[in-house]
Amino acid sequence: MEPAETPRTAGPAPGVPAARSAAGADALDRAVWRLRSRGCWDDAAALLEPHAAGFPPYAIRRAALLVERCMFTATGWAAAEDALRAAEALAGDNDERGAAACERGQLAYAATVLGVRDRADEARSALGRAAALLAPAAPGRPMLDFRRGLMAEHVADSPDSARAAYRRAHAGATAHGDALLLSFTWRHLAGLALRDGELAEARHGFAESLRIREELGFLVGTAPALVALADAAPPEEAAGLRAEAARLFRLMGGVPAWLAEHLADVPVAPAPS
Known part of the structure; x- marks a missing residue:
């Protein structure tokens, strides 16, 4: 399926005060990644919870972890919804609002493709809102492109549109050094190639x-x-x-x-x- 976020090693998250930046933020990022990479999303989200109340980037990251848990386990929907509402309430600029909308779209997509509830219209609306908020060069744009590709492939059954979106996401992930997202774009582009017989x-x-x-x-x-x-x-x-x-x-x-x-x-x- 798809990721929610990627490990970061290039410094503190936006909005982190100086007292918690640098080594402290790096240590938190590493701890969150270790837990997330092993499927311990609740524990990873718990590490972020003390920081999420006052800082939108942490609230969005926490919501993204819980949305990803839904995709991987088909459980935890209420917790993800609560975290998303908190992140949406805190978001203060277009990048933050766009990132929160992208996670909202992903949660609705997950519920749809996993057969929990048809929320395809909500997913389209949220991802469209994210597209209007995120500038073409915004760090969150490659993930948005990838998720729009997922919608095109698995909901709209439009492989050509999906391929174009995955390619945009692949180029953006390369430009931003987002290795985990690259692993997803490689995989989904390969899936379309296999579908076309390009072994x-x-x-x-x-x-x-x-x-x-x-x-x-x-x-x-x-x-x-x-x-x-x-x-x-x-x-x-x-x-x-x-x-x-x-x-x-x-x-x-x-x-x-x-x-x-x-x-x-x-x-x-x-x-x-």
């Missing part, structure tokens, strides 16, 4: 997505990347990839939940020695 292009994109996730230590997103690569791999390689995906999936407690149907009959690979 070599699909394999390359899926392999890049997996490589980035392994380098970042994004454990919770590694099993889906393995399954995606298996879909484009020769049968003798695909079996091993799916077995390793099943091992990781069970290690993560059945997360992401939507992967279960793809791995139900796959034997678990032995843990590496």
Whole structure:
């Protein structure tokens, strides 16, 4: 599916006072990333909660974590809604309002594609609002482009529009150094290539997505990347990839939940020695 945010290492978040900047903000970012990358979204959100009450960037990050939890687990909808409302109330400029609207659209998209409730109109409206608020060069624009691609592909069934949006997101993620988002754009562009029968292009994109996730230590997103690569791999390689995906999936407690149907009959690979 898709991410909510990416790890940052380039200094304190906007709006962080000097007393909590630099080393303190970096340490918080690292702790949040460690928890998030292992699927511990509630714990990561709890670390941000003391900072979120007065600072919109932290409130938006906290909401994004809980929205991502919904996508990966199909649970926690009420907590995500509460966090989003708090972030929307705090947002003070167009970038913050646009980022909050982008998360609102993502939550509605997740509810729609996971079959919880059809909120497609709400998703379109929120993402359109984000597009009106975020400048073309804004840091949040690549994520918005990616999410509009998801809507085009999985809700509107418009692969050409999805491909164009993913390419914009890919270029923006490259420009902003957003490695995790790149892993998602590689994967979804590869999925469209596979759909068109472009096997070599699909394999390359899926392999890049997996490589980035392994380098970042994004454990919770590694099993889906393995399954995606298996879909484009020769049968003798695909079996091993799916077995390793099943091992990781069970290690993560059945997360992401939507992967279960793809791995139900796959034997678990032995843990590496």
